[in-house]
Amino acid sequence: MRFLSRYGEFTAGAALLIAIALVALTAPLTFPGDPLAIAGPPMLPPFADSAFPFGTDRLGRDVLAQLVHGARTSLLVGLAAATTAMLFGSLVGLAAGFAGGLVDECLMRLTDAFQTVPAFLLALAFVSVSGPSLATMVLAIALGAWPGPARIARAEVLSIRERDYVAGARVIGMHPLEIALREILPNALPPVLSVSAIIVASAILIEAALSFLGLGDPNRVTWGSMIAEGRAVLRTAPMLSVFPGIALVLTVLGVYLVGEGLVEGTAVRRGLS
């Protein structure tokens, strides 16, 4: 019974994510052309005109087209940043755990330092230095997200390297690098992957917050910049800010639900609170 209910939440999350991913992938087909181009009369309220079901914004741009194209940015940045962070983090954790000694100490202090500065502040500073583009956004978010995976990977490596099969590999004369990459890394990865959902979700939220502050790529539609844009007319047209926010909540919620389902499903114990 409990398994079923969990399963239900996972299905709901997966359905939500697949729907959003489909919308994002088919955006060039459903809404060809620039979503930032003026399409109709400005400030059309939602549900009034069938040509613009979600209305238009201050400049007469189609809100639905922007929402659909915004999904692309959110998912792209979220996934890319999380992948970068987890790859880099696992490598650092692997190196620290495997090398031990002074290397371990230095790498862990570095991890500490990155965890001490709030991830959002770090991203803010990095974007302000490197200028607004999709790539810097991804890097900026990954910069604050890698310490988590690094810690988990290191802890895993420390426990795996004492196992018998690693000792066996050592006895048959395998090169240490080969042991690290072929024997230890694959087994240390599952616990790291179990926090991937949290990292993707927080990456999406940080991207939204940065765009909200006007630090996103000005040539791309993002949900965060839509909310900021709508803020100017919050009194008269609150929906302009509310719609992209709902899209954000649904996406992040979907990621969380799927992540929880995966963690429970594979019964992987989370190493990070």
Next chain:
Amino acid sequence: MNRLLRLTRRRLWTAIPVLMIVVVGGFFMLEAAPGDAVDAYVGAIGGDAELIESLRRDWGLDQSPLHRLGLYLWSLAHLDLGMSVTFSRPVRDIILERLPNTLLLMGSATALSFALGSLLGIVAGARPGSLRDRTLSIASLALYAMPGFWLGLVLTVIFSVHLRWLPGSGIETIASGKTGLARALDIARHLVLPVTSLGLVYLALYLRVMRSAMAEVWRLDFVLATRARGVPRRRIVLRHVARNALLPLVTMLGVQAAAMLGGSVVVETLFSVPGLGRLAQEAVSSRDTPLLLGVILTSAVLVILVNLAVDLLYATLDPRVGTGGRT
């Protein structure tokens, strides 16, 4: 007490290299920015090549980066964070001026999310797997999925624009001349929306940790024993299960401090609360490098101090901590 002192000393000792990395890393990251403080200053105020030249010399910007890092570290040792370009005042003074507002905001938001989160966590964990538990879990997850600034905007639309119950920006009524209790009440009214939008988002964290910790405790033998003794369920929930599940919540306080400091950047900007977070945003938009570095450093110190306080609290609550060697 000796145990706590040792713990403090060890933590502060490891904090030194960490802070060094933050300073040096932050310095070189901001160093890589196109344009320097003089460009930003002249861009805002205006000036000719001669002025630019003399400003560069005055601010030591014609030296090599390593030399300047040395100067910066030297002044840091004297607790001097340099001069802000936009404010033309010492960075330390500006930060000290803004810090209390952020501490007030974060403290209140943490109290809100901790109190409400653990309370709802007890309600959810009282019967793990029940409908109430699942509803609360999903609702809290939805709340956790919300960007704090968006929640703030929605709350502003409802409570400030439509109902006109609460002010939507600032920390107090400007030039109201209020003092004492009246002023405190005024500030409290201004803080309701920012604290709610910051605190509600992190509520889910406490709720979920409390809930899962309780679910663990339910499985332990001593709970079975109390049930067998016929102790009323309500009493088991509060006296035995919830009480033993409280400890992990304390660790969350430290984990979430950095996240909340980050979140306060957007929330403070949204509600025009003159705090550290908004200062970071102002520093970024005016390319005020010394100010931004100062804010980053202050946040790092703040995070370290909060974590130290949490560790000490944890050690007082759990006598096993800190007796042995390193963890």
